[in-house]
């Protein structure tokens with residue numbers, strides 16, 4: 001059985017207890033998307049503010065477990081400053097790490113973008129029921145980017 | 151009346167008496183979700199399939215007759231178990247959800263009009279909410295809600311107003327989140343006086359104590375085999391004969407008809423008219439064995455065992471964690487069954503259950519299919535430990551040990 005230390009890494013607990021970029025952004029200029037996990041009732045709202053093609057600010061609201069909250073916190077940091085294309089590439093890379101095929105990029109291998117702190121979430125893959133928690137914020141961000149693009 | 155000897159009883163349950171893994175035995179605290187199965191049930195189903203399996207109701211040969219007897223025998227067994235007036239009042243369904251839907255949809259379409267009132271409570275399972283909401287959308291029935299008191303009991307202060315002019319009262323006998331045992335007989339009496347038909351969601355009560363549907367004075371009730379040691383795939387709708395006679399079947403097909411011509415059909419008598427298609431014969435044999443097992447134990451003893459274990463659990467958890475644990479629902483074990491939903495510090499239930507799993511403690515983390523109630527508790531989710539005949543104080547002690555380590559991991 002995989003050990004809990006694979007799941008509850010130091011960095012994850014730190015982001016859980018001290019979440020970065022918590023709060024709301026004004027809409028517009030920001031866009032927002034709501035995500036929820038029907039299994040556990042977790043709810044998350046992701047706000048994204050773009051300057052042209054670049055993500056300048058991300059904010060996270062809502063509540064959830066340590067995995068969904070820390071993943072959202074790390075994501076908000078990792079996304080800030082990226083172009084929307086880079087943001088989507090990182091999204092793809094992250095889902096790839098979570099062993100999830102994503103429909104938009106089904107055949108493409110994920111680019112080798114450095115994941116930094118996000119690597120800490122690798123251990124989640126060994127706990128399949130928690131993968132949904134880890135990707136909740138990411139799927140919600142994808143919705144926000146889609147609605148910004150449309 | 152001797153108490154249940156859990157150590158001996160566990161030997162009847164293969165999963166619970168299996169060799170420990172990593173030095174830990176399975177601590178199953180999720181019986182409100184679904185119960186474990188004793189050998190008596192597993193073997194009865196296997197034996198039946200090996201030795202006497204055949205079709206129900208359709209053929210003249212002896213194997214078929216024996217299968218029909220087994221199926222009808224199970225119906226009889228269920229009737230006696232809940233003190234129904236006759237086996238013809240027992241309808242086999244897929245599960246309790248199926249039974250609750252059959253009544254809500256079919257009764258509403260046949261007997262309710264726009265503005266007619268159905269009274270539910272804030273502690274209902276989605277299975278006794280959503281079907282009525284569907285009928286609200288389809289027919290325009292009005293839904294009224296019995297609220298809760300602060301300690302998680304039904305607040306009956308305004309019951310007469312709520313029941314005034316109501317056509318149906320549909321309410322749970324015991325909450326699958328709070329553990330609260332509701333005063334079903336009183337509710338049914340008052341609803342009947344107001345002219346309402348009464349449906350009792352008995353999913354959490356039938357497996358855990360004596361049931362007498364006639365003493366309740368109810369019109370219908372629903373429960374599931376899989377929560378009472380029986381197999382999945384089988385539920386029960388009990389209805390008083392005259393109510394079932396007035397309930398149109400929802401699913402048409404084989405078995406449920408009396409005659410079919412090109413220009414129409416006529417239905418088989420109750421309860422067969424509700425059992426279209428090939429029935430759950432093997433499952434019915436399993437449920438029969440489960441009821442035999444429970445009856446041999448004695449349902450009064452089952453209730454006593456769970457009440458005392460609930461008392462132990464509340465006392466032990468409170469002593470160990472004080473204000474760090476909030477157990478929802480009534481604190482008096484006399485008023486509740488063995489369902490303990492709680493908040494532990496500010497840890498998310500998902501994280502708690504993940505850590506408990508390391509100790510092989512199985513609890514449910516989530517909204518328990520009662521989201522309206524969760525909103526009232528102001529929780530997205532809770533941890534729920536639920537007890538049954540095969541749990542003892544040792545299981546609670548392991549729960550406490552595992553919860554302590556959850557606190558450690560998160561640095562509390």
Ligand SMILES: Cc1ncc(COP(=O)(O)O)c(C=O)c1O
Nearest residue numbers: 245246247275277326351353374
């Ligand atoms: C109170 C209550 N009602 C209804 C149900 C639905 O039972 P089933 O899923 O077996 O149809 C459950 C079980 O989850 C329950 O606890």
